[in-house]
Amino acid sequence: MAHVSLPSPASPNVRMRERRGDLSPREFAASVRRAAREIGEHVSCDARYVGRVESGEIRRPNYAYERVFRHMFPGASLADLGFTPRGESRRAAVLPAPRDEENDDVQRRTFLAGGPLAVVTALSWDGPAHAQSSPAAQDAAVHPLGAAPSAVGPGSGAVPDPGTLPQPNVRVGLREVGEVESAVRQIRLLDDVHGADTLFERAGHTLRSTYQLLNCGTYTAQVEQRLQASAGELAISVGWLAHDSGRLAEARSLYAEALATARMAGDSALEAHAFCNTAFLARDAGRPREAVRAAQAARSAAADLGSARLQSLLALREAGGWALLRDRGSCLKALGESRSAFEQGPAEADPEWMSFFNEAELAGLTAQCWAALGEFEAAAEWAERAIALQPAHFVRNRTLYTAELAHDQLGRGAVVEAAHSGSSAVALLSQVRSTRIRGMVSATAERMRQHRSVPEVSDFLERYELAIAS
Incomplete structure (x- = not known):
């Protein structure tokens, strides 16, 4: 031989x-x-x-x-670029060729623990977001993975019809991956405009179907890489819908699933995103130390991604945790780091999911930090800046910042101003489906009741009660 x-x-x-x-x-x-x-x-x-x-x-x-x-590199062959040409064996025929995990264009399966993610009903996202402004319009769209609506909900004990899910050994290609990626984008677009309440109940089945593809499908290395990333991003998107609609325990579970997917895939961008949302959730759930740790882990994961804007957002997440801990020095340090990173401007490496993060969002999150520190004068100034900077079509965020402003004005003792801002937030509530934002307005209304003798406050409370009743 x-x-x-x-x-x-x-x-x-x-x-x-x-x-x-x-x-x-x-x-x-x-x-x-x-x-x-x-x-x-x-x-x-x-x-x-x-x-x-x-x-x-x-x-x-x-x-x-x-x-x-x-x-x-036009005109360059694989050999010119230092790679092994596709027609050439990597090993002599007398030797077994080891499996190349990165590049073998072969069918394979990846097994992920996706069972707990089967939480809700079918998602329908075909067509542009502006055509889906009502639940009826959203229901009329076609499910991207071909699944029919079901009546499965958290804790319902119901099981979706197996015929609506991808079958074992189904061949998964770029078309299916593209549909999952499209579903993620549509969720983000619709949430930016309306909020999460009606979206969450219809997104879980798409998530279940996607993990079913990972569990039981066959696909190439190229498809595997994109499908893992898409599944993780979809888990984060559905987790955010759970968070914004008040289902905090479910949100935490979904973020943990996304983090596990990121770790198994070695995807640092997905890991940073999962930790970012975990930090936000921990802050809202009253776990500030966890918020700080998660934000710091996200910043570490994102260190080599080349996105200053991502680092800016992650520093804000850390600042939010420090603010709840009333650690003013650490909070201001993180806020300064966030502003410095933001001023470096956008980059090619900025993640697609960060489209919401503009100067208005930076101002709004800064306002929340000052409010948590108990410094309502500064908080109100930043909230006013956020409202002025936010594009009009982002109704959800305009409502959020207006509710934040009412809270901050009340905190500094400006009752009449708070009533006017509260009335403005109430006027927008009919266009927003977010339990979190409604909860903010509700908390402000409860605190305002002791001032009901003030005409502006009485008007605000009447508007609020009518809005809730309708």
């Missing part, structure tokens, strides 16, 4: 290193993602992936990366 000389699996890919030039691994990863978008492809390239390529660990990119690299 002839001796075959084999290259070491760890032989560096000097040609790809040369192509990177003076760019850092993070900068080169950003250029790869940008090139992917130019040709309608999706890759989750980061500095870690670049390092694996240059070290020789990835000897042959999957088809998505190959198309992107060919777009970036």
